[in-house]
Structures are given as C-alpha cells and as structure tokens.
Amino acid sequence: MLRLDTQFEIRNLHAPRLFKVITLDELITFGTSSCAGDASFDDLLLYVEDADILDAQLLPSLPLGGLLIAKGELPVVDEGTVLLSNPRDAEVVRPGDVIALSPSSRMVRVLYRRGANSNLLFMTDRCNSLCLMCSQPPKDIDDQWHIEENLRLLDLIDPCAEQLGISGGEPTLYKEGLLAIIDKAKRIAPAKSLHVLSNGRLLSDPAWIAELKHMNHPALTWGIPLYGDTAEDHDHLVQAEGAFSETIRGIYNLGRAGQRIEIRVVLNQLTIPRLPQLAHFIFRNMPFVEHIALMGIESTGLAKKNHQTLWIDPLDYQDTLSSACHFLEVRGMNVSIYNLPLCVLKPSLMPFYRRSISDWKNLFIEECDGCSATEYCAGFFKSHSERWKSRGIHPLSRDELSHYTRSMS
Known part of the structure; x- marks a missing residue:
C-alpha cells in the first residue's frame, strides 16, 4: 500500500x-x-x-x-x-x-501513477444520494475546479493503453464537465478505456442518449450500483426516495445510447437476503449489461457508522453468493466477485474471483503471513479493522489453494 x-x-x-x-x-x-x-x-x-x-x-x-x-x-x-x-x-x-x-x-x-491499477479522475465530493455504506460521504460544496484539473491532467498522463476511472461523489452532477472530459479522453488517448462510476439517477434524462451516441467513445463503461430488485430495498440503501426508478431509467438510457454497462452490487446484510432475486431481475430486465460485479464492502466512511446494519460475515452468505453467480453464468452473463479475501470463499467461486482492490489502499493483515494464496488474493482495504473481520480468515496451505486453482481449469 x-x-x-x-x-x-x-x-x-x-x-x-x-x-x-x-x-x-x-x-x-x-x-x-x-x-x-x-x-x-x-x-x-x-x-x-x-x-x-x-x-x-x-x-x-x-x-x-x-x-x-x-x-x-x-x-x-x-x-x-x-x-x-x-x-x-x-x-x-x-x-x-x-x-x-x-x-x-x-x-x-x-x-496519476504510472503502472497503477487504480488511476482515477476525481470529479466531485457532491452526491445526490447518501448510501448507507458510502466510503466517501458527500459534501455540499462547489468543487467544479476538479473539471479543469482533470482536463489538464489528461494532457500529462502517459499515452499508453490502460484504464482510467472517473468517480466522485456523483460525476453526472457536472454533466457538461463530465462530457468534456470523456470527449477529450477520446481525442487524445483513444486507447485508454474509461470506467465511470455513477448512481445512474441523472442519466434518467433522455438528453444523455443523443449526447453519448454523438460522442461515441470506443471504450467507455458505466458502473451503476443496483442494491435490490425492489424500489423499497434500493431506495432505503441509497437513502433517496425514487432512486430505484431513476436508476433503472438511467440504465435503459445508457443501453439505448449503445453504452457498455456494469451493474455493481455491494454485499451486505441488506442486499444478501434477496441477492438471488436481484440476479433474476438483472437477467430478465437487463440482459444487455456487459458485467455484474458482486462486491465486498469497504469498511470506511458511512459504513463504519452503519456497521450493525450492514455487517454480515462472508462465510454466512456463500451459498447465496454461489446461487447468484452460477445463475447468471449459465445464462451467459459475465459476473465477478470483488473485494473479498480468497480464504472466505467456496473454491467453486474461484472462476468469478478478481484481485480488485486499488493498489494504493490494498493490504494484507497479520493472519495472511505464510499464506500460499497472496498472489491470487484481493486482500483487504486499508480501512480494515477487527470488527469487519470474518471468522474464516486464515492462511491457505498449498493443498487448500489447489482446490481453488483446480476450479479455474
């Protein structure tokens, strides 16, 4: 780290x-x-x-x-x-x-760090939601200066092919600035893929469709969180009435604009009970999405305040997670598991597993000493603490690791 x-x-x-x-x-x-x-x-x-x-x-x-x-x-x-x-x-x-x-x-x-797996264009601290597990609680400030900084930053980064993230806060709050950044990235560094993290709510405005079609960035993906198959569940988690409807319309507008879309689900005590139903909902209603990311929680920001509401040991939802992953896989949908240590997962989930935590906030804890799986494992966020630690954390032996690696073949 x-x-x-x-x-x-x-x-x-x-x-x-x-x-x-x-x-x-x-x-x-x-x-x-x-x-x-x-x-x-x-x-x-x-x-x-x-x-x-x-x-x-x-x-x-x-x-x-x-x-x-x-x-x-x-x-x-x-x-x-x-x-x-x-x-x-x-x-x-x-x-x-x-x-x-x-x-x-x-x-x-x-x-910007050469060779990093997590280079990010930070747009704003503002947001129109207040997610219970938000890792960076929003601020009500005018910080449009980030737009000019990002436009200048694009000029100075390496010209090589790589992925750049765009995040906040909620980037779509500064619509014209976001579009200007995407357009500039396309013009000066078309080989770089862009990944925009957005709650999708403001994308419900159909004006985005024509503008994104006209821009036609060849390697732009939108990561949109969806925390339930019902408005009640999603709106409660993001603490914004009507957010579910706006997000769904935003996802459909992105689809109409020919955009690549990733659905993101943070795994916690509120999303786990209906995770299989959410997988069904995504398959039935959004077969056009390119990727579904099922993500362990980052234990910082508002998540710390809401620990009792959110925390569930990953050991206790392995069957539910497995059901959702395999349901989506057999229907031809691309699904991944992010942000969980490998030792708490069923070996059968290894084909979905990704080393996903940004390098600047990634660490391994004392219990990882002597583990044979660190080159495969996502490890922990730097915000990790004892009360967020699974009872299943342990160093994997070579024999145990072989069960995971065999499942990939």
Whole structure:
C-alpha cells in the first residue's frame, strides 16, 4: 500500500501547478511526447535520484518547469524553476507520475501513477444520494475546479493503453464537465478505456442518449450500483426516495445510447437476503449489461457508522453468493466477485474471483503471513479493522489453494 501524497520542501512555486515527473533518459528520448496531450517543457519536472552524480552545470540549463531532487546537494536554479527536495517518503512520487502542487502547502498529491491499477479522475465530493455504506460521504460544496484539473491532467498522463476511472461523489452532477472530459479522453488517448462510476439517477434524462451516441467513445463503461430488485430495498440503501426508478431509467438510457454497462452490487446484510432475486431481475430486465460485479464492502466512511446494519460475515452468505453467480453464468452473463479475501470463499467461486482492490489502499493483515494464496488474493482495504473481520480468515496451505486453482481449469 503506497500513499498518494507526501510532503516536500518546495521552492519557487508561485501558483498551483500540475507537473509530469520524468527521468533524464525519458526527457532525451521522448521529450513532451511522454505526455498524452498538449504539453510543453514547462510542464515537465525532472526526477533526479542523486544530484551529486549529475553535472551540476547541466541541470539549471535544462528547459524544464522544475526539478525533483530525491537526495544530494541542491543545485542553484533561477526563480522560474520549481524545486522539490527532501521528501518525507521518497517512494511516493516516482517517474511517470503526474503531481499537483500548491504554494500554500508542502503536500504533493499524486493524481496519476504510472503502472497503477487504480488511476482515477476525481470529479466531485457532491452526491445526490447518501448510501448507507458510502466510503466517501458527500459534501455540499462547489468543487467544479476538479473539471479543469482533470482536463489538464489528461494532457500529462502517459499515452499508453490502460484504464482510467472517473468517480466522485456523483460525476453526472457536472454533466457538461463530465462530457468534456470523456470527449477529450477520446481525442487524445483513444486507447485508454474509461470506467465511470455513477448512481445512474441523472442519466434518467433522455438528453444523455443523443449526447453519448454523438460522442461515441470506443471504450467507455458505466458502473451503476443496483442494491435490490425492489424500489423499497434500493431506495432505503441509497437513502433517496425514487432512486430505484431513476436508476433503472438511467440504465435503459445508457443501453439505448449503445453504452457498455456494469451493474455493481455491494454485499451486505441488506442486499444478501434477496441477492438471488436481484440476479433474476438483472437477467430478465437487463440482459444487455456487459458485467455484474458482486462486491465486498469497504469498511470506511458511512459504513463504519452503519456497521450493525450492514455487517454480515462472508462465510454466512456463500451459498447465496454461489446461487447468484452460477445463475447468471449459465445464462451467459459475465459476473465477478470483488473485494473479498480468497480464504472466505467456496473454491467453486474461484472462476468469478478478481484481485480488485486499488493498489494504493490494498493490504494484507497479520493472519495472511505464510499464506500460499497472496498472489491470487484481493486482500483487504486499508480501512480494515477487527470488527469487519470474518471468522474464516486464515492462511491457505498449498493443498487448500489447489482446490481453488483446480476450479479455474
């Protein structure tokens, strides 16, 4: 688990900035082509592992926005060159990252990490629902500045093929900004797939259909949560009357617009009892969806407040989970299990299992020491605590692991 921020000593920073961090070899070989979009040398921050082994006369003459000195004596630079040094954690910011700096703070935020499995364009802290298990409780603020930051971030990320997430809060609250981000991503980095997490409620407006059809992003997927096959169950979980109807209409509008759709179900005490019925509902009413993700709960945010209402040991719903997965599978629907440790699952569920937890918030706990399955296992969220721990957590032996791996063949 690697943090997404750390403190530096920062000099010559006079306004908020985004920088792409690159090595000298990358600068010489690719220059600004190391960025996906419109970038100048002023947007590049040279990563210097050890300033003492580089030509001190060369560094100040390079046409760059700044220098990041991991260690060694600081060079003399002019006032227009941003200088970062003395990181609290030298592992946080690495070559290829895109970072955000502010003159009012020593904190450096990593907005994009090269090679990460979880790069995210964060849209807003606002939301029109208040889900009982929300990992990031919404705030009633005007934070449209995220739109411009994300548009600029897209210019500086790597041009390679990968997946970018778009999330919040609820991204569709800033409709024009979201569409502008999707459109820009298509223009400058069409090889990158986009995955938008949305509650789907505002997508019930049919105006989205024509706009998404016109945009026609080739690799855009919408992840929409559905927490029950009845309005009563879904609306209670998201704490918003009428949300079920709006979400269903939103999903149908996405289908009419030819969009790829993933249905997401968070597994908890309220969704488990009717999970088989929800699987039937999805098959009967949404056979056009591309993927169904059945997800373990992240024990942070509002989930901590609602622990008693939400917590159920995964050991106690294995038959129900198995029933839903196999029902969908035999009907040709693509289903996955996310965010659960492998040792609490039936081996027969291994074909549906995915290592899904974002690398920056993923960990293994003490009980995992000596486990033979860590290379297959999703592990735990960093927010994990004892009261969210299944009684089934234990290190898997090689013999036990063989039962899981055989089920994949």
